[in-house]
Amino acid sequence: MNHATHPVQEADHQAPPPPAHDPGQQHPIGIYLKIWGLLFVLSTMSYLVDYFAIQGTMRWVLIILFMILKAGLIVAVFMHMMWERMALIYAILVPPLALGTLVWLMWIESDYTFWTRILFFDGGG
Amino acid sequence: MSTVIRPGEEAAGGPPEALRDFADDWASDQEVFKGVHWGKAMMWIFLLSDTFIFSSFLISYMTMRSSVTVPWPNASVVFGLDVGGVSVPLLLIAIMTFVLISSSGTMAMAVNYGYRRNRKVTTALMLATAALGATFVSMQAFEWTKLIHEGVRPWGNPWGAEQFGASFFMITGFHGLHVSAGVIMLLIVASKVWRGHYDRSGDYSAVEIAGLYWHFVDLVWVFIFAFFYLW
Numbered sequence: 001m002n003h004a005t006h007p008v009q010e011a012d013h014q015a016p017p018p019p020a021h022d023p024g025q026q027h028p029i030g031i032y033l034k035i036w037g038l039l040f041v042l043s044t045m046s047y048l049v050d051y052f053a054i055q056g057t058m059r060w061v062l063i064i065l066f067m068i069l070k071a072g073l074i075v076a077v078f079m080h081m082m083w084e085r086m087a088l089i090y091a092i093l094v095p096p097l098a099l100g101t102l103v104w105l106m107w108i109e110s111d112y113t114f115w116t117r118i119l120f121f122d123g124g125g
Numbered sequence: 126m127s128t129v130i131r132p133g134e135e136a137a138g139g140p141p142e143a144l145r146d147f148a149d150d151w152a153s154d155q156e157v158f159k160g161v162h163w164g165k166a167m168m169w170i171f172l173l174s175d176t177f178i179f180s181s182f183l184i185s186y187m188t189m190r191s192s193v194t195v196p197w198p199n200a201s202v203v204f205g206l207d208v209g210g211v212s213v214p215l216l217l218i219a220i221m222t223f224v225l226i227s228s229s230g231t232m233a234m235a236v237n238y239g240y241r242r243n244r245k246v247t248t249a250l251m252l253a254t255a256a257l258g259a260t261f262v263s264m265q266a267f268e269w270t271k272l273i274h275e276g277v278r279p280w281g282n283p284w285g286a287e288q289f290g291a292s293f294f295m296i297t298g299f300h301g302l303h304v305s306a307g308v309i310m311l312l313i314v315a316s317k318v319w320r321g322h323y324d325r326s327g328d329y330s331a332v333e334i335a336g337l338y339w340h341f342v343d344l345v346w347v348f349i350f351a352f353f354y355l356w
Contacts, residue, residue: 024236024239024329024330024333025236025237025240026237026240027237029234029237032234032237033230036226036229036230036233039229039230040223040226043222043350046351046355047215047219047222050214050215050354050355051214051215053201060356063355063356066351067348071344074229074344075344078229078232078233078340078343079337079340079341079344080333085158085160087150087157087158088158088161088169091157091158091169091170092169092170092173096177096180099177099180099184102180102181102184103187106187107187110187110189110191111191111192113188114191114193117194
């Protein structure tokens with residue numbers, strides 16, 4: 001953080017220090033325009049999935065693919081995550097993986113609810 | 126992560142070196158996030174908690190949708206617009222997506238110009254971002270009005286599963302609230318940039334921190350767009 005309590009040791013820099021730290025994140029403007037363009041293309045493609053009414057497995061494969069690519073570009077470049085310190089990257093990106101457990105649990109739960117409704121409520125919802 | 130080499134400690138026994146380094150790193154945030162502006166680290170931690178809130182909404186939506194026994198309303202039709210008598214699926218949502226992505230683009234450039242100490246361009250780009258954000262919220266208000274007129278309520282709708290309305294109002298409402306708060310925050314930071322506040326303090330990080338929040342709002346929309354509107 002801003003105020004180091006002791007001088008930085010050489011051993012702390014096993015990886016090269018972030019290229020732009022003190023004056024803040026400085027990168028050529030061009031990279032933002034390129035990512036902006038890519039996000040437009042990806043959004044158009046995910047919209048076209050719906051426009052051409054692609055169904056079945058192909059639909060969700062494409063939707064998830066475009067979603068992950070868009071999210072990755074926003075986090076990595078627009079939010080500067082790819083230039084951040086490794087400790088910050090792990091501290092922020094690892095905890096959300098726990099959500100997979102919640103998804104899995106609720107998936108099982110909703111399956112149970114679904115069949116309970118089918119069996120006992122005669123298809124009511 | 127730091128690998129502090131302490132000669133002689135190896136022989137002293139105790140926990141393995143890697144474990145000690147890990148503990149050292151995390152024993153103080155000043156070690157872990159060295160070189161990261163404190164405001165930025167805190168914003169990231171806030172965004173992490175916000176990730177869990179939005180995930181809870183999306184996961185409860187998944188739970189409701191996969192447990193209903195009646196058909197889920199077709200989002201492609203529900204959110205379609207009539208253009209010259211032809212129904213175009215999801216048109217308004219697609220426009221909203223492009224508006225929000227553009228606002229993220231202008232925000233990223235505002236951060237960049239901020240660090241170049243370009244006061245005027247930074248202010249202009251932040252105001253453009255706020256304007257696009259306000260446009261987004263207005264279109265969402267239009268969408269809400271349209272659906273409410275068509276009879277969508279949190280407890281029911283004319284097309285299918287009753288849970289549709291509850292998910293829709295909760296998820297898009299909470300996201301819209303974030304966008305509105307973001308617009309206000311952008312206006313505050315932009316006015317401080319304009320008045321030269323950050324030139325005096327010599328620290329333009331506030332623009333980047335505001336930008337992090339704004340990109341996060343765009344990021345959440347990516348997931349809402351995929352799971353709620355396209356699925």
